[in-house]
Amino acid sequence: MTQDPIPIDLFRGWPNPTLLPVDSLAQSAATVLSTPALYQPGLQYGPDEGYAPLRQHVATWLSSFYPPTAAKRTGPISSARLCITGGASQNLACVLQVYTDAAYTRNIWLVAPTYYLACRIFDDAGFMNRLRGVPEDAEGIDLEFLEQRLHEAEQDVRITKPLHTLPRPWSKIYKHVIYLTPTFANPSTKVVSLRRREELVRLARRFDALIIADDVYDFLQWPSDPSVPEQEYDSETALLPRIVDIDGYLDGGPIDEWGNAMSNGSFSKLIGPGMRVGWVEGTEKFSYGISQTGSTRSGGAPSQLASTFVDQILHSGSLQRHIKSELIPSYRARYNRMMGAINEHLLPLGFKVPANTQPTAGGFFVWLDLPESLTGDLLAERALAEGNLRIGSGSLFQIEGDGTEYRRTFGRSIRLCFAWERVEVLDEGVRRLADIYLSKFFNLKTTTL
Ligand SMILES: Cc1ncc(COP(=O)(O)O)c(C=O)c1O
Structure with missing residues (x-):
């Protein structure tokens, strides 16, 4: 493991500064x-x-x-x-x-x-x-x-x-x-x-x-x-x-x-x-x-x-041009880069992308369900402590104050944002998450940390 991996923030839901017009x-x-x-x-x-x-x-x-x-x-x-x-x-x-x-x-x-x-x-x-x-x-x-x-x-x-x-x-x-x-x-x-x-x-x-x-x-x-x-x-x-x-x-x-x-x-x-x-x-x-x-x-x-x-x-018309020629191609490339890394490193470990009925993607985020026995809180905590990596634990997105029997907690999900971080480190962030999962939960030796 390298001593201090560079910080990677896949939690923050802001546009990357290079995308501001x-x-x-x-x-x-x-x-x-x-x-x-x-x-x-x-x-x-x-x-x-x-x-x-x-x-x-x-x-x-x-x-x-x-x-x-x-x-x-x-x-x-x-x-x-x-x-x-x-x-x-x-x-x-x-x-x-x-x-x-x-x-x-x-x-x-x-x-x-x-x-x-x-x-x-x-x-x-x-x-x-x-x-x-x-x-x-x-x-x-x-x-x-x-x-x-x-x-x-x-x-x-x-x-x-x-x-x-x-x-x-x-x-x-x-x-x-x-x-x-x-x-x-x-x-x-x-x-x-x-x-x-x-x-x-x-x-x-x-x-x-x-x-x-x-x-x-x-x-x-x-x-x-x-x-x-x-x-x-x-x-x-x-x-x-x-x-x-x-x-x-x-x-x-x-x-x-x-x-x-x-x-x-x-x-x-x-x-x-x-x-x-x-x-x-x-x-x-x-x-x-x-x-x-x-x-x-x-x-x-x-x-x-x-x-x-x-x-x-x-x-x-300059905003419309910015959306068409800058934002959509950049967010699409960011999304593809993150999804490529998810397909390669996380899906084989049992992480899942929930089904959607549309062939169109969009927005700022990817939502993932975790493998059995893993919680988003624990993974987020370990990712930060061991990998200098910020992710959103699913529990953050539960409904505050819903005390009914129907309340769901989303403890076994996480949210990753592809809009904020430098595009070059999006796949590194996902790979780091896979490594943390493997090394911390299965004591498997990995190469990238
Ligand atoms: C669903 C949703 N609504 C509202 C907001 C905040 O919007 P605004 O900056 O216009 O207040 C966000 C920002 O992340 C959002 O994701």
Whole structure:
């Protein structure tokens, strides 16, 4: 074993610094800060709904990525359906402030394993210990399980109206919240099938639930088969319609002016998390409600100056070129490199990549089930101590505060991220993991440590 193997971080879910579009951002910032018509609104309080040109340009961009045929829209997405946000996390907090009441809204139903940092946002909104995990299979969220639990929750008839919120014309209070990342989920990378998306919308309508879909990885997609040539796949059209699109067309469209689904979008994975700019899409009424969040009414839409920078790179097409020519080829190469090493070093040891029904990969992560008798916590601890290697133990992604008998812990899984580390060490990280497993758990002598 070498004394101090170089540190390798396969836990951090950030974009590698080489993938940040600094040149086009520098140009955008220079244009904005030298043009009074741009920097004056940029440096003032923003309109409640967000910087108007960005809303319009996001609407045009989304209309082309989620084409009318698949989303069964009659035309382009109207900017009235959109609000600019400070990113998916900030907006999640706003959605809960406007559309839930911690006494009346029964539970937060989260597809498990979940994006773990969302749990505290729900806790902060008063839902501590009322988060409930919903399992997923190869097609995504388990709707039979969810329907059964929703029925049980309906038996609680003690609270029949909101306690902390008086009626307000810009908001309604939903009885349930369902939270998921339908495409390339963090951490499981699962993609919810079209059939399940449709059934989920029907279920949400029946139970007065709001579906919050974090659609933050949709733009980062490529074929899982590494031999498919670049020219032979379309990276500029979404794999599937979003759940908010489905609520727009299914069975004649939304059941009321609020709808039952919203899309939480973000530039964090496309530009950089520090931009703190995203968007929310829902029915016009729903999005207007988000714009009326107290902190927005007081301070204006979040990330106003950053919105003017983002608008420059979106309107000029340079962001779209960055996604197509830089991000997708780089993430695809990173994914292939990591998967190649997993196939070579980990699958023969009994590690497993859970089944997915799509031939398309995407996002930032790979999720692995471990061989019998090994836990993610132990492997992560040993990997750090013995191999200077950081990985995500599956237990991190369980639902905090789900005390029910159905709670799952994911102790026998791990998450690896291929987005952050230098591309050259991705396979070395996987090989190191295999070596640690062999040497620590079977006392086998290995060559690379
Ligand atoms: C599923 C999911 N939602 C939200 C976020 C955070 O998004 P934002 O940076 O826009 O707040 C992440 C970041 O890792 C994520 O994976």
